[in-house]
Amino acid sequence: MTAGTASLVSVTDLSIAFPTGEGVVRAVDGLSFTLAPGGALGIVGESGSGKSTAAYALLGLHKGTGAAVSGSVTVAGHDVLAAGDAELRALRGGVAAMVFQDPLSSLDPYQAIGDQIAEVYRVHRKDASRRAARERATEVLDRVGIPDAARRARSRPHEFSGGMRQRALIAMALACEPRLLVADEPTTALDVTVQAQILDLLRDLRAETGMGLILVTHDLGVAAGTVDELLVMKDGRAVEHAPVRTVLDAPRETYTRDLLAAVPRVNVRRTTGVKRPSAEGPGGGVLLEADGLTRTFGSGRKAVTAVEDVSLTLRAGETVGVVGESGSGKTTLGRMLVRLLEPTGGALRYQGRDIGGLKDRELRAFRSELQMVFQDPVSSLNPRRSVGESIADPLRAAGRLGDAEIVARVRELLERVGLDPGAYHRYPHEFSGGQRQRVGIARALAPEPKLIVCDEPVSALDVTTQAQVVRLLGELQRDLGLALVFIAHDLAVVRQVSDRLVVMRNGRIVEEGDADSVYERPGHPYTQGLLAAVPLLEKAEAAA
């Protein structure tokens, strides 16, 4: 890459450091790259790699925050780091526009979307009349595919769906015809089908307007089909920078190779633990049976049915994947299966006995059999108690073992999930997200359950950690003969672990069957749509 005069973005030796209570954190360290006019660059990396921090520097957003920024950043001829307030304001939105991750919180909740876009337009086109600005807002909203844009421009953000809001945010970016669009995780908060639409929109807009694109994302699949070049970051440094196909097909660096190896593939059959002990294994009969399970929240006209008439049979030792988009009711179902929630309708039979309507007190006998692993590795552990005590909790509650036996058992469990048994007395904040998730798994294993419901167990983790945790769950399932219910929105992750697959939508099961058959020959149109929307690393038409 040569930093020619024609380049749209030129970053040289950029370093960004934040002063904190415990010293200085160097978020970006000696980063250099260029982007030609109209080019598209994907900046990928795991959390803490500094990718968003670097992107913010392109608009001079670190100015006045106390961050120490050095090096040089030039965007369309503007020296961003040296620019004064007026020049920066002209640059932001006028030359380079940013699209943020969470479209709901990124828009003013009190104002009509059209007015917000018009305001931005008038900041940069001082001579534009109010009317012209409103017309421009309608025009760009129409361009990003908001139906009936003139009317919808008067709506407030909360009246839009998530995907529509992200479209509106992109419309705001388009308003002043910038030469560069910086998108920071623009699809991370969206469902997979909506994600596909937004990515299509970004591609179309690029082709149409010729603007440059910098796409910051943790998801290699998202980048693969959208950009021309990839910049892989780790710990604030550039690991590899090359055309997207080169990085994906022939990565030079070990880190990139590891990263790629860890990415779950929706189009590849699972390789580990394909053995299905379900019906043949000892006691491999029906473990848990949901029959017309229904859960309604609220009452009267405000009542919302999160899960409706779901019937599902879980056999000992099998893994059932449950996939669905947000609002499909998969978490509610999972919580009912372990009876954290009481069903409002239907029956839930555990080894033949209906436990759906039991009171908390009566449930205690069944608690050790049905366990759960939670999504958020931070909130799933009590920050005030050592991880050893958290794991020991079910053992102490049962009151069967003595103190020494409990400690020994906890150390054994810690080792089993790949942690140092000496970690007993350490506190959750001393662990990384992946390690905390391992602690959560150890806690679920402690009472020797027959079934573990994993609710999005890896969705908060980086892709390499994700792979490790998924592998661990597979091993445990095989070695201990556990039944697993694996709930996730990520179809690729679910494919890696599941024997059977359940697809949910609007609280109901739309398709159920053997995992490989569903993935390879989806029967329901909804499943087909979901699978088609998953971004693939292999997409050949990636580069424009």
Added chain:
Amino acid sequence: MTLYFLRRALGAVAVVLVLSAVVYVTFYVAPGDPARLACGPRCNTEQIRQVREQLSLDDPLLTQYWHFLQGIFVGQDYSTGTSVLHCDAPCFGLSYQNNQQVTDMLVERLPATASLAVGAMAVWLSVGIGTGLMSALRRGGVTERVLTWLTLAGTATPVFISGLLMLMVFCAYLEWLPFPTYVPLTEDPEQWAWNMLLPWVALGLLESAKYARLTRSSTLETLAEDHIRTFRAYGVPERSLVVRHALRGALAPVIALTAADFGSIFGGAVLTEKMFGLPGIGQLLVDATQKIDLPVVVAVVVITGAAVVIANIVADVLYAVADRRVALR
């Protein structure tokens, strides 16, 4: 929306009913003998018996309370032995002191309290919101430190300290202002204002400290929100960020607090009224308490409670209108 108002109104009625019942029971049933109190210290047994009959104190508790409610909503008749005294709709009974209708006593005291409430509110809103915004926008400067300490001191000062000091300085030593004596607005607006000036400032400045702190923290909170970052990233100048995007969200809790305070000031400004000798409802309450004039005490408590409840509803509605994200439930 209409349903929401209806439900809130019903809820308010329920709260006021519970409050009045609690008050009624605590004051008329629990302590000693209301008949003796009503009759006065020089009454003999026979006279007390007559009073008891007259006030229907021998009826079952529920009946008594029912009569009390009836008095409030439809009015009540009292026989004074020889004649019948009619007490019109919002009737809280007759004062033990002079058989005057409690409602009349309250109405008589209302102007002074209302004068104080309106003026002080104007002071605390303008000074409080002003300083709050200023210290939020001048973060890290000397201005902010000074304002922070001033507001801390303000929240720690009771009104009778600031009031006493102001009387000492402005009336006794500097002689800039007269010692306040209440002049009704209808009599002489100019004198009314001059005499109310000190009470307004004393109460308003103290309250404004609370408002400054709230305004500051909620403005800072709003400025840290994601949508502010969006507009900053689109080159919108800092001033419009605050005026167009932050202020509306930041002022929502201030509005809520204002309404609630305005309601409670009707009974709660006792201290300011006593300090400056204003013949308001709070003074009435203190006098009645010392003379154990139960009907007056009960009336003030119930009315103040109702004012607070109503003001709270107004606050909730204003808050919800200001902050669209709070759904009316």
Added chain:
Amino acid sequence: MTDLLTTPEPEAGLAPASGARQVWRRLRARRSALAAAAVLGLLVLLALAAPLLAALEGQDPNTYHDALVDSARGGVPLGDFGGISAEHWLGVEPGTGRDMFVRLLYGARVSLLVALGATVVQVLIGLAVGLAAALGNRFVDSVFSHLTDVMVAMPLLVFAIALMAVVPADFPRPLLLVIAIGLLAWGPMARLVRGQTLSLKKLDYVSAARLTGGSSWRVARRELLPALAAPVITYAAILLPSNIVIEASMSFLGVGVKPPTPSWGQMLSTASTWFRADPAYVLLPALMLFVTTLAFTVLADGLRVALDPREASRLRVGRGGRESPKSRPGGTA
């Protein structure tokens, strides 16, 4: 990640939410809070040692010294600054000639005792009602929440004053004040406890604790109560100075402690007729009351930052891991 603009978040480098040592370290970093704590420590010592100091000065709170006031001028203390002398370190009271130093000290005892007692009552009732509402079934919650609403709506001072009308005159006044303030002003505390408990209940680690098969009480004791400590302590620290002001206000209005028990509020009440002739009589109790409430307020402010419930809740509901754990999974809402 998106927060890097304002605060960088090293993934695993966050301090634990509790831990007395961390709180103490953060509190120590605020000089104003330390100064306030020192002032309050001194005040408590003075109040505790009041009889001792009175003996040292050789005075007691209730002896009249007619010779020290100018009866011709209505009882203005003789001498400068309210009659300061070697025998009377802070002068004497106008009219009666009682020793100011000792009366101020004994006033501190009343003030602190009533405020502390009332705060304890408020915390206990607030915890009980708030926890019952948050942990009970829908009916219990609705009853307790409405009760809390009524209590919050009640104008405290008005009700407290009114209560004084009906309580027998021989009931010990300081105790009555503790009960009255405590029983009337627990509403906000109950609201706080209920809200905090409800949001804690939603956390995954509480769900995990339910899955251990322990009793509800076990879950509450081990997972909920420790997490409530920080917000409850913070709010109690805010209640303390406000209770001091309430006590002083009631004494000022003549419905608080009864003479001859010394009280700052009551002194200020009599002072309003003396401020021209004897300004010292206004300034001394005003200064004591102001310094005390200011010190408590500053300390509470420092504690709030040191125990910041928002900081703690950020830790609890957290945002570790990848950029965005899917914010609202499933249809649990």
